[in-house]
Amino acid sequence: MCLGIPVKILSIDENNQGEVDYLGTRVKAGFMLLDTPKVGDWVIVHAGYAISRLDENEARETLSLLREIAESEGR
Amino acid sequence: MKELRDKKVLQTLLQAVGHRISRFNRGRVRIMEVCGTHTMTIHRYGLKELLERAGVDMISGPGCPVCITPAAVHEAAINLVAGRRDLILATFGDMTRVPTRCGSLQTAIPAEGSMVKIVYSPQESLALAALHPDKDVVFFGAGFETTIPSIALAIKEAAAAGLKRYAVLCALWLIPPPLKAILESGEVKISGFLYPGHVSAIIGLEPYAFIPREFGLPGAVAGFEPGDILLGILNILDQLEKGNPEVGLEYKRVVSPRGNRLALKLMDEVLEVKDAVWRGLGLIPRSGLKPKGLFSDWDAEPRFGLKIEADSADLAGCLCGEVLRGLIPPPDCRLFGRKCAPETPQGPCMVSLEGACLVYYKYTLRTESVKARTKKRAKGNRP
Numbered sequence: 001m002c003l004g005i006p007v008k009i010l011s012i013d014e015n016n017q018g019e020v021d022y023l024g025t026r027v028k029a030g031f032m033l034l035d036t037p038k039v040g041d042w043v044i045v046h047a048g049y050a051i052s053r054l055d056e057n058e059a060r061e062t063l064s065l066l067r068e069i070a071e072s073e074g075r
Numbered sequence: 076m077k078e079l080r081d082k083k084v085l086q087t088l089l090q091a092v093g094h095r096i097s098r099f100n101r102g103r104v105r106i107m108e109v110c111g112t113h114t115m116t117i118h119r120y121g122l123k124e125l126l127e128r129a130g131v132d133m134i135s136g137p138g139c140p141v142c143i144t145p146a147a148v149h150e151a152a153i154n155l156v157a158g159r160r161d162l163i164l165a166t167f168g169d170m171t172r173v174p175t176r177c178g179s180l181q182t183a184i185p186a187e188g189s190m191v192k193i194v195y196s197p198q199e200s201l202a203l204a205a206l207h208p209d210k211d212v213v214f215f216g217a218g219f220e221t222t223i224p225s226i227a228l229a230i231k232e233a234a235a236a237g238l239k240r241y242a243v244l245c246a247l248w249l250i251p252p253p254l255k256a257i258l259e260s261g262e263v264k265i266s267g268f269l270y271p272g273h274v275s276a277i278i279g280l281e282p283y284a285f286i287p288r289e290f291g292l293p294g295a296v297a298g299f300e301p302g303d304i305l306l307g308i309l310n311i312l313d314q315l316e317k318g319n320p321e322v323g324l325e326y327k328r329v330v331s332p333r334g335n336r337l338a339l340k341l342m343d344e345v346l347e348v349k350d351a352v353w354r355g356l357g358l359i360p361r362s363g364l365k366p367k368g369l370f371s372d373w374d375a376e377p378r379f380g381l382k383i384e385a386d387s388a389d390l391a392g393c394l395c396g397e398v399l400r401g402l403i404p405p406p407d408c409r410l411f412g413r414k415c416a417p418e419t420p421q422g423p424c425m426v427s428l429e430g431a432c433l434v435y436y437k438y439t440l441r442t443e444s445v446k447a448r449t450k451k452r453a454k455g456n457r458p
Contacts, residue, residue: 003112003429004221004273004299004329030198033224033338044276044329047167047218048196049225052276052335058327059076066078066302069309070087073094 079302110271111429252362279334295323355396395422
């Protein structure tokens with residue numbers, strides 16, 4: 001039930017709702033739980049609402065952590 | 076983030092897990108994955124078995140809201156739609172299949188003018204209320220902190236729009252209290268917790284702080300890719316090794332340590348804490364939420380005078396309660412895979428997509444039968 005899907009915001013209307021791109025399909029979503037949502041933002045959508053924004057820098061950090069572990073494991 | 080599913084990356088992470096386990100040489104490590112969606116990833120990618128080989132046993136926790144909602148609440152929903160005319164009961168799909176002694180929402184025969192509607196979002200139940208002003212619309216809303224803000228939003232919008240015939244039957248559960256209940260009961264030996272990713276996106280890290288502080292146990296928030304899970308486990312192992320338990324975070328791309336401020340504010344505005352009964356775990360103080368103040372007019376319990384007897388029994392032989400407490404793995408239930416299967420579920424853990432029983436049935440049972448088949452074939456080939 002806590003499944004959340006990373007999607008990109010395609011449009012936002014005056015009621016703070018809009019559409020997201022879910023694997024190529026346009027799906028409705030609400031953005032009331034986000035601070036200043038913008039078209040093009042990647043967000044996690046759960047039960048029709050965006051609950052969190054994806055942070056690109058942190059995603060890169062995770063990738064560099066993976067590289068570090070690979071180096072220390074000698075791979 | 077396809078790297079987090081990459082075979083080589085996962086092999087490296089598993090190797091790192093194995094190295095840490097052998098380095099601190101303290102026997103097997105038992106980690107409870109709290110969240111049902113984690114259970115799903117762990118089994119789907121075969122991590123359960125691979126981690127076992129590395130020395131880590133994963134135990135499924137109470138993290139499936141469909142499963143921990145006690146039978147009495149499901150029965151109340153069934154009685155509402157079967158007993159009242161002109162009532163639409165809207166709920167998430169999994170909720171309609173949970174078996175009780177009075178059948179399920181799918182087998183219930185609605186009263187005249189009443190019906191059960193499956194919705195994907197609480198917002199859809201609001202749309203139903205606007206579309207059918209001549210009917211009562213009850214949203215049977217089950218969820219943890221991930222889902223609760225969207226249900227709070229629906230209540231707030233119903234109040235603002237003056238939808239007098241809309242109400243929510245609340246099955247809203249908080250994640251930290253049952254973890255405390257599990258630790259206090261001392262029934263299960265746990266070395267650490269893998270905390271849920273999306274619940275934590277809402278609540279942040281602080282609500283788990285009592286676990287290292289009072290129980291001295293490590294834990295880490297993790298995401299839902301197989302690599303995320305292994306990074307979370309490595310974080311926990313590092314804490315164990317250093318003897319420095321804390322609340323780790325390995326899902327920084329989604330979770331902010333302070334959580335989602337807007338969502339928390341909304342929950343606080345619309346809902347208040349109550350003592351709640353969980354399937355298998357019983358009464359847990361301050362573990363549920365209900366509409367507060369003015370918003371209590373949209374609470375289905377007082378609106379329809381529902382008397383929810385908390386200790387309503389499960390179907391005979393069903394051990395979902397024990398599974399949810401982490402006492403037994405699903406295959407230890409005598410009904411599992413025999414009387415209880417996805418087509419004929421005897422308890423909620425076989426219904427929900429992230430119920431431990433269904434996950435075991437889908438992934439573990441299959442690998443076991445594959446093993447059995449290959450063994451047979453190997454035998455058959457012998458001259």
